[in-house]
Amino acid sequence: MEKKVKNAWAFYDWANSVYSLVISTAIFPLYFASVTPEFVEFFGNKLSSGALYSYSISVAFIIVAILSPLLSGIADHTGSKRKFLKFFCYMGSLACMGLYFFNGDNLVFGLAMSIIASVGFWGSLVFYNAFLPEIAPPEEHDSLSAKGFSLGYVGASILLIIILIMMGNFEALGYPNEGGPIRLGFILVGLWWLGFAQFTLRKLPNNPYQRKSGEKYIWKGFQEFKKVWFELKEQKSLRRFLYSFFFYSMGVQTVIMLAVLYGDFLEIEKEKLIITILIIQFVAVIGALLFSKISAKFGNLQSIKVSLIVWALVCGLAYSLTVGDPNIDLKFYAVGGVVGLVMGGIQSMSRSTFSKMLREDTQNHASYFSFYDVSEKIAVVIGTLTFGLLLEIYDNNMKASALSLVVFFVIGYLLILRIKRTKHVR
Numbered sequence: 001m002e003k004k005v006k007n008a009w010a011f012y013d014w015a016n017s018v019y020s021l022v023i024s025t026a027i028f029p030l031y032f033a034s035v036t037p038e039f040v041e042f043f044g045n046k047l048s049s050g051a052l053y054s055y056s057i058s059v060a061f062i063i064v065a066i067l068s069p070l071l072s073g074i075a076d077h078t079g080s081k082r083k084f085l086k087f088f089c090y091m092g093s094l095a096c097m098g099l100y101f102f103n104g105d106n107l108v109f110g111l112a113m114s115i116i117a118s119v120g121f122w123g124s125l126v127f128y129n130a131f132l133p134e135i136a137p138p139e140e141h142d143s144l145s146a147k148g149f150s151l152g153y154v155g156a157s158i159l160l161i162i163i164l165i166m167m168g169n170f171e172a173l174g175y176p177n178e179g180g181p182i183r184l185g186f187i188l189v190g191l192w193w194l195g196f197a198q199f200t201l202r203k204l205p206n207n208p209y210q211r212k213s214g215e216k217y218i219w220k221g222f223q224e225f226k227k228v229w230f231e232l233k234e235q236k237s238l239r240r241f242l243y244s245f246f247f248y249s250m251g252v253q254t255v256i257m258l259a260v261l262y263g264d265f266l267e268i269e270k271e272k273l274i275i276t277i278l279i280i281q282f283v284a285v286i287g288a289l290l291f292s293k294i295s296a297k298f299g300n301l302q303s304i305k306v307s308l309i310v311w312a313l314v315c316g317l318a319y320s321l322t323v324g325d326p327n328i329d330l331k332f333y334a335v336g337g338v339v340g341l342v343m344g345g346i347q348s349m350s351r352s353t354f355s356k357m358l359r360e361d362t363q364n365h366a367s368y369f370s371f372y373d374v375s376e377k378i379a380v381v382i383g384t385l386t387f388g389l390l391l392e393i394y395d396n397n398m399k400a401s402a403l404s405l406v407v408f409f410v411i412g413y414l415l416i417l418r419i420k421r422t423k424h425v426r
Contacts, residue, residue, distance in 0.1 A: 005135050008203030010148035012128050015196035016089070017152030018159045018189045019121045020256075023096055026160060026277040028114065029053065029260045030270055031182050035104030042107070050261050050398075054388035056111045060118035061377040061384075067119075068126045068377070072370035073223070075127060081365075082206050085127040089197050092120020097190035100183045126373045129351055130365040131204055138356045142300070145352035146292035149344055150285045157281040159185075159192055164274060228367040238357045240419045245350055246375040248308055248412025251315065251405040252346060253376065254383035255339065258401075265398040267323050268332055276333055280340035287344030294345075300353040301419060307346040308416070312409040314338050319403040383408065 022028065036049040047055075075081045095117035102110030136144050163185035167178045175181055232239050259280075263273045294303040317335050321328060354372050358365070383405070390401040 005203050005205065006140075006144055008200045009128075009131055009135055010144060010151055012197060012200040013148035013152030014155035015193050015200065016092075016121060016124065016128075017156040018192045019092060019096060019117065020152075021156035021160055021277070021281060022163065022185060022189050023099070023114070023117060024121075025256060026260060026274060027163060027182055027185060028099065029258075030264065030273065031179070032110070032114075033261065033264060035102075035179070036107065040107065048391060050265075051388040051391045052111075053261070054258065054384045054391070056115055057118065057384045058381045058388075060115040061122065061380045063115070063119050064122045064126075065374045065377040065381070068123060068370045068373055069367070071123075072126055072130070072367045073226075073228075075130075075367075081127045081130055082201065082204050085124050085204075086197075086201055088120045088123035088127070089201070090120075090194065092117050092124060093190040093194040093197075095120055095190075096193065097187045099186040102183075103179075122373065122377060126370055128200075129355075129372065130369040132351070132355045133358055133365050134205070138360075141352040141355045142292045142295050142349070145355070146288040146344075146348040149288040149348045153281045153284045153288070153344065155192075155196075157278055159188060160274075160278065160281075163188065228371065232371065235357075235359075237420050238354075240415060241354060241357060242371060242375050244412045244415035244419070245354070245372070246379050246412075247408050247415060248311070248346070249350075249376045249379035250383035250386075251311060251408035251412070252343070253380040254387055254405060255311075255315070256343065258384070258387055259336075259339070262318065262398050262402060263332060266321055266328060266332065268329060272329050272332070276336040279333055280336045280343065283337050283340030284344030287341040288348040289344075290341070291345030291349050295349055295352075299421070300349055300356065301416060301421070303349050304346060304353065304416060305413060307342045307349070308409050308413040310338060310342045311346070312406050312413075314342070315402055315406045315409070319399055 032053055033049060036052075039046055039048055040052060042052055071084055075084050095113050098113040099110065099117070102113060104110070132141060132145065163181065166173060166181035166185065170176075170178050170181050173181060173184075232242075260273055260277065263276060264270075268276075291303045291307065294306065314335060317331075317338075321331055321335070325331065351372075354369075358368055386404060387398075387401040390404060391398060394400045
């Protein structure tokens, strides 16, 4: 496949990563916490706002976990991965823009827009990731995956800095407080995602295997999914990797999504939390490229093992942080830097490792990647639910929730020890 197509594929990370940073990680969680009280009445139940937000993430991932296997089967059968990518991209970006109208009084609307944006983001990634084995040979998967994540980290950081500048100059922009620029930032996220995605959507191949939809394509899509399910049973290494990926993703994605709320729990100032997020983003660029090099020298599995050990240590360090520590800011920055290093590495290597483990004669890539993505989504549901339940059990104390994540990384590490090395994965 020509270089322009590979670059266009990687560029979608530049387009969509503004959602994961601004909406999912940095700005929206803080904005949500600032416009909602600590405890809220939600459909007759009294919940902490942190738990409610965590549960809303769980709902979004349940929706994606249900939809993606069937849609992936349809996409493989009809050769329409690009159309599905476009649909979810547009849905997610428009929902981000819809968050402009969320002001705290319309809680249900805000949560709905947040959930739809999340479904759009993660739904698009199912089909985006499935293009990787179609546009590049296995030996290029590590570097191309790392390139995509690196572009995403840089692009998202640029827009976050722009939004921070707007927040710092809210009076010059005609707003009474930071809330206006933040809400305007949600529109910028949607426009950035939608606009830059056009380059990817124009260049990616459409129906590379020249498949025809025919009649009863929904039933055929289900059959495609069922076929992959039975094929996975015969591929022990790939199946074992999915088990490991499932458990360590519970920890990784929960940390990424709720790190800002944990910093807020430690009473770290909002500006310093944003600085931590930027540190994570820029260090993640180094991490993605570094672990790509480690993989090239020692193998994918070894690079993931190293990353999981560091992730477990990070959770232990986060647990040790205490409110009132005079050096809490510096310690939080340091923990954030380590998170960025392993975040870039494990996200990049997980995607490329799974892609390299697929059989070379495989053509139903979307269906295979749906299992990869569903594993991650169900993991996030369990991870965020666990985090939220522990918050309620321990009266909104997040330290127990943070420590519980260590278990997920340890299980993921033990499971990856059972994977046999292959031609492309060692």
